[in-house]
Amino acid sequence: MAQTYILVIEGKPQGPFSMDELKTLKVKPTDFIKTPEMDDYKEAQEIAELRTLFGFAKPSLLMQYYGSFDQRLLASVLDWFILFGVFVIIAFIVVLLFIQDKETRIIVSFSILGIIPLAKVIYHIVMESSAKQATYGKQMLKIKVVDMNGDRISTGTAISRNLLKLLSALPFCLGYVIAFFNKKQQCLHDMLANTLVIKERLF
Secondary structure (H helix, E strand, O other): OEEEEEEEOOOEEEEEEEEHHHOOOOOOOOOEEEOOOOOOOOHHHOHHHHHHHHHOOOOOOOHHHEEOOOHHHHHHHHHHHHHHHHHHHHHHHHHHHOOHHHHHHHHHHHHHHHHHHHHHHHHHHHOOOOOOOHHHHHHHHOOEEEEEOOOOOHHHHHHHHHHHHHHHOOOOOHHHHHHHHHOOOOOHHHHHHHEEEEEEOOO
């Protein structure tokens, strides 16, 4: 099925329109538009296929688009909560169904829970380099990880970014504190990996 778009005309959402119909509507770069699959409206210049169609220049990232430290912190807490919940369920099922000895149950349970930090690193790498560009926690807060041009990061960049978080954490999490003192709100690992955390523009 061909992609369709809902366009805000004189303050009211209208459509859906096909690509051919959009061509006749003289869409401007700052017009708000969305596909049925998108959660929020974006400016037409922010959507790659419309930039190609209308020849719009790619907009530079604006400061108000940068994800704030509190958003990132809350997203991280949500991700820890999600992963901890998943691994608690896994540990419960494994212990309940396959292990009878009490001491072995305790050892296995703590062993399963002990791999959560490693699982979190892998989870971040996979999710942040995916089409969503964000973990579930970030998706809830409507923020995502991008490169310096606002594009999706590669798996290699996601690996580097997440491994570099070790530098941000030492000593005393100073690499995270840096985010309070630069306009793009980058932590140390963002600077070293050439990434940004931005928030979606809401309509």
